[in-house]
Amino acid sequence: MTDISEYVHDLIEKGIQAGASDIHIDPISDGVLVRFRMDGFLKEIEWKEEMWGPPVVSRIKLMSGMDIGDRRMPQDGGFSFELQRDGEKETIDIRVATLPTIYGEKIVLRLLPHNTCYHSLSSLGMKPEHVQAVREMLVQSQGMILIAGPTGSGKTTTMYAMLHELQREGRNVVSLEQPVEYRIAGVNQVQIHPRSGLSFHEGLRAVLRQDPDVILVGEIRDKQTAEVAIRAALTGHLIITTVHTFDSVSTIIRLLDMGIEPYLVSSAITGIIAQRLIRKVCIHCFGKDASCSRCKGAGFFGRTGIYEVLAVDESLHPYILNCSSAEVMRKYMVSNGFVTLSSILEEKVAQGVAEPTECQRYMTYGHKSTVV
Numbered sequence: 001m002t003d004i005s006e007y008v009h010d011l012i013e014k015g016i017q018a019g020a021s022d023i024h025i026d027p028i029s030d031g032v033l034v035r036f037r038m039d040g041f042l043k044e045i046e047w048k049e050e051m052w053g054p055p056v057v058s059r060i061k062l063m064s065g066m067d068i069g070d071r072r073m074p075q076d077g078g079f080s081f082e083l084q085r086d087g088e089k090e091t092i093d094i095r096v097a098t099l100p101t102i103y104g105e106k107i108v109l110r111l112l113p114h115n116t117c118y119h120s121l122s123s124l125g126m127k128p129e130h131v132q133a134v135r136e137m138l139v140q141s142q143g144m145i146l147i148a149g150p151t152g153s154g155k156t157t158t159m160y161a162m163l164h165e166l167q168r169e170g171r172n173v174v175s176l177e178q179p180v181e182y183r184i185a186g187v188n189q190v191q192i193h194p195r196s197g198l199s200f201h202e203g204l205r206a207v208l209r210q211d212p213d214v215i216l217v218g219e220i221r222d223k224q225t226a227e228v229a230i231r232a233a234l235t236g237h238l239i240i241t242t243v244h245t246f247d248s249v250s251t252i253i254r255l256l257d258m259g260i261e262p263y264l265v266s267s268a269i270t271g272i273i274a275q276r277l278i279r280k281v282c283i284h285c286f287g288k289d290a291s292c293s294r295c296k297g298a299g300f301f302g303r304t305g306i307y308e309v310l311a312v313d314e315s316l317h318p319y320i321l322n323c324s325s326a327e328v329m330r331k332y333m334v335s336n337g338f339v340t341l342s343s344i345l346e347e348k349v350a351q352g353v354a355e356p357t358e359c360q361r362y363m364t365y366g367h368k369s370t371v372v
């Protein structure tokens with residue numbers, strides 16, 4: 001047992017030292033595969049014999065407060081991990097999820113270092129005029145700010161940066177999250193548990209009875225939640241939320257497609273931030289040295305966010321009220337000086353920060369009709 005505990009401890013420490021965001025332990029047909037997600041990509045770390053898997057998974061489940069006897073249902077949990085780094089004690093929160101597969105239980109550990117939650121709005125990689133625009137949205141006493149992008153595009157980081165920026169003094173700030181990733185002083189954070197009956201929709205209704213000023217809704221996935229959130233945004237609350245959409249315009253279209261009345265959409269939304277996390281070309285070898293010590297020959301090192309920021313003003317209202325197509329809306333916005341996500345990506349390519357071959361991947365996410 002000691003060996004297993006030690007192994008798990010060392011594996012997590014190795015993942016943290018390597019800068020991994022997740023550790024995957026996958027049972028496969030002929031053994032167990034251990035992978036780290038680094039800069040958004042899964043990297044194979046080691047392969048182990050089949051018999052090695054179950055005790056390791058049980059050990060991690062035990063640490064995460066899960067039921068180790070139940071191997072048939074997906075479970076989630078977590079724990080805090082402490083390590084010494086550069087002579088200082090560091091705490092990492094680890095969120096764990098299991099999934100029963102045909103070869104056994106797969107387990108994923110998400111590593112959440114405490115310091116990454118302190119990204120300020122200006123350190124995200126946003127253009128200064130965009131930071132300014134977002135700040136102007138945050139001082140409003142009502143309205144809805146949406147953060148759009150696919151999974152893994154850094155929406156949560158932006159949401160937390162906005163929470164830090166928010167003037168919390170004198171305001172009742174409540175967040176509904178699934179799960180709560182970081183604790184923030186001065187914010188009433190509520191963990192959403194759909195399986196126990198606390199959905200975003202239910203949570204939001206309960207929060208509205210608590211005299212809130214600012215409500216952060218982790219994600220809007222359905223019409224019910226969207227409707228309650230929009231009504232709250234029109235009745236003296238500032239709502240900050242995320243949606244799984246391609247860009248700013250498709251976020252408006254999504255809300256209309258959900259069946260939300262156009263006049264509610266146009267009057268509630270103050271702004272939309274759409275984003276991607278892109279891999280940065282390694283500045284030591286520019287992807288030209290397979291033996292580069294910095295990027296280990298990958299050609300990329302680190303990531304940066306790219307953002308488009310749409311401040312929704314009255315000039316856009318007629319387009320929303322008429323349910324104009326994405327193309328028409330975007331054309332108007334661009335003629336009005338709006339900078340699209342794809343043009344920001346092109347700028348990054350021109351600067352040598354992003355690789356042109358990567359653009360396709362970032363800019364073709366669902367909703368192909370809305371791609372510029």
Ligand SMILES: [Zn+2]
Nearest residue numbers: 282285292295
């Ligand atoms: Zn390199």
